[in-house]
Every structure is written in structure tokens, then in C-alpha cells.
Amino acid sequence: MSAMEELADQGKIRLIGVSNFPVGELRRAQAALSRHRIFSNQVRYSLIDRTIEGRLLDYCQQNHIAVIAFTPLGHGLDQISRMDPSGVLERIAKQCGKTRAQVALNWCLAKEGVVTIPKASTIERVAENCGASGWRLTAEQLQELSHGIRYQRRGTLEIALRRIARYVFQRIGREPA
Ligand SMILES: NC(=O)c1ccc[n+]([C@@H]2O[C@H](COP(=O)([O-])OP(=O)(O)OC[C@H]3O[C@@H](n4cnc5c(N)ncnc54)[C@H](OP(=O)(O)O)[C@@H]3O)[C@@H](O)[C@H]2O)c1
Incomplete structure (x- = not known):
């Protein structure tokens, strides 16, 4: 974190962001910074993976840390369709x-x-995805999506095991499934 701070001081980076940090690590990382704050945390978040909802999302919102949602389409619409047997997404679209x-x-x-x-x-898809902003779903539509589509919320143990697996796969130069 101090190296990141030096890079920010030198103007080599504008802002400091982290990825896949749970609340405890965000706290420790912020405490290690004296002149800058953590600007963003890149984490998995989509209709079908809502692990961050609750503690982590609340913490980021309260501390003005932007959440950069990766895999926001759940790896592709087919994956969302599998969790949406009644077709809520299609209907609202x-x-x-x-x-x-x-x-x-x-x-x-x-x-x-x-x-x-x-x-x-x-x-074409990049342009289509840009059209996801600049308008708002209604509160009712948000509720329907939240309740109508099944999702997973990973537990602490699973998150820890996935991190270890990612580390091991990085060391041997392969991507985890
Ligand atoms: N920080 C981390 O640990 C971490 C981990 C994983 C991923 N990421 C980042 O997250 C980003 C995206 O995540 P992801 O690739 O895992 O999943 P994703 O963005 O949820 O899904 C990508 C899939 O959605 C399809 N897609 C995109 N736009 C579409 C559209 N308008 N209509 C229909 N299908 C569409 C893509 O198809 P086509 O490719 O065929 O267009 C691709 O198959 C990447 O930038 C990646 O680097 C970060």
C-alpha cells in the first residue's frame, strides 16, 4: 500500500484501487495509507452473485469506496437464464x-x-452495454428482479478457498475454472 501511495504522490497513478478485498483487508489497507484513500474495490457482483450485499457493500458505501462490479453479467446471459426460470429478466427488458x-x-x-x-x-455489444446507464429501472422492477432471479451468496470459507485456489493457479500459470 505504501508503494501505491508513492505512485500516487509521483502522479504516476491518479487513484488507488484494490480488488477482492473483504472489509477487514479494506480497513487494514486504508490504515496503511497516510496521504491517500482507497478509491475503489473491484469485486464480483451481479443478479446471480450477490455475495457482497450486506457487510461489504454497506462498508464501501459508507466509506465512499466505489464498487467496480466484475462479472456483472454473471459470465453471460445464459448463466442468468439458468437462474431465472420464469423469465423475469426478459419480461422486464x-x-x-x-x-x-x-x-x-x-x-x-x-x-x-x-x-x-x-x-x-x-x-456492437460494447455500445449496447453502454446503453445500460442513463436511465433507471423502477423500484418495482428492481424488486421483481431481486426476488424473481435466484442467486448465490458465497460464505466466508468458500471465498477463502477460492482465493487460495486463485493464488495456487497463478503460481502455476493457469486460470482457475
Ligand atoms: N478482479 C478480478 O478478480 C476479476 C475476476 C474476473 C473478471 N474480472 C473482470 O471482469 C470483467 C468481466 O467479467 P467476465 O468476463 O467474467 O463476465 P461478464 O462481463 O459478466 O460476462 C462476459 C460474457 O457476457 C457476454 N456479453 C457481454 N455483453 C453482452 C451483451 N450485451 N449481450 C449478451 N452477452 C453479452 C460476453 O460475450 P462476448 O465476449 O461474446 O461478447 C461474455 O461471454 C473483465 O473485464 C474481467 O477482467 C475481474
């Missing part, structure tokens, strides 16, 4: 005149302090 991806991203953006970084392979 039709209601709003938006695409399913735009609605799924807008659901994330509706949370205070959350931005999304969907990955897309074509310019």
Missing part, C-alpha cells in the same frame, strides 16, 4: 424497451456507488 444485458447491468448500477465492467467481444 420488454417492458422497458431495453435488452436483457442492459437491464441486468442497470440492476447493478441502481446500487449507490456501484459501476460495472462487463466484458464484450464486439463493438
Whole structure:
């Protein structure tokens, strides 16, 4: 963290961000900084993975740490469809005149302090995904999406095991599944 602070002092970076930090690590990282604050935390968040809701999202919002939601489409709309047997996403997309991806991203953006970084392979999809912002789902639509689509919330043990697995795979030069 002190190296990050030096880079910020030298103007080599504008802001300091971290990734996959739980609350305890955010606290420790911030305490290690004396002249700058943590600007963002990049974490997994989507309609189908709401692990950060509660403690981590609350902490980031209260401390003005931007949440950069990675995998905000849950790795692709097919994955969301598997968790949405009654087709809530499709129905709300039709209601709003938006695409399913735009609605799924807008659901994330509706949370205070959350931005999304969907990955897309074509310019058309990038343009489509940009159309996820600049408008709002209604409170009712947000509720319907939140309640109608199944999701997982990883426990502390699973998160820790995934981090260890990621570390091991990085060491041997492979991506975890
Ligand atoms: N910090 C971390 O630990 C971490 C970990 C994982 C990922 N990330 C970052 O998160 C970002 C995205 O995550 P991700 O790739 O895992 O998942 P994602 O963005 O949730 O999903 C990407 C998938 O959605 C598809 N897609 C994108 N736009 C679409 C649209 N408008 N309509 C239909 N399908 C669409 C893509 O297809 P096409 O590619 O065919 O367009 C791709 O298959 C990346 O920038 C990645 O670097 C960060």
C-alpha cells in the first residue's frame, strides 16, 4: 500500500484501487495509507452473485469506496437464464424497451456507488452495454428482479478457498475454472 501511495504522490497513478478485498483487508489497507484513500474495490457482483450485499457493500458505501462490479453479467446471459426460470429478466427488458444485458447491468448500477465492467467481444455489444446507464429501472422492477432471479451468496470459507485456489493457479500459470 505504501508503494501505491508513492505512485500516487509521483502522479504516476491518479487513484488507488484494490480488488477482492473483504472489509477487514479494506480497513487494514486504508490504515496503511497516510496521504491517500482507497478509491475503489473491484469485486464480483451481479443478479446471480450477490455475495457482497450486506457487510461489504454497506462498508464501501459508507466509506465512499466505489464498487467496480466484475462479472456483472454473471459470465453471460445464459448463466442468468439458468437462474431465472420464469423469465423475469426478459419480461422486464420488454417492458422497458431495453435488452436483457442492459437491464441486468442497470440492476447493478441502481446500487449507490456501484459501476460495472462487463466484458464484450464486439463493438456492437460494447455500445449496447453502454446503453445500460442513463436511465433507471423502477423500484418495482428492481424488486421483481431481486426476488424473481435466484442467486448465490458465497460464505466466508468458500471465498477463502477460492482465493487460495486463485493464488495456487497463478503460481502455476493457469486460470482457475
Ligand atoms: N478482479 C478480478 O478478480 C476479476 C475476476 C474476473 C473478471 N474480472 C473482470 O471482469 C470483467 C468481466 O467479467 P467476465 O468476463 O467474467 O463476465 P461478464 O462481463 O459478466 O460476462 C462476459 C460474457 O457476457 C457476454 N456479453 C457481454 N455483453 C453482452 C451483451 N450485451 N449481450 C449478451 N452477452 C453479452 C460476453 O460475450 P462476448 O465476449 O461474446 O461478447 C461474455 O461471454 C473483465 O473485464 C474481467 O477482467 C475481474
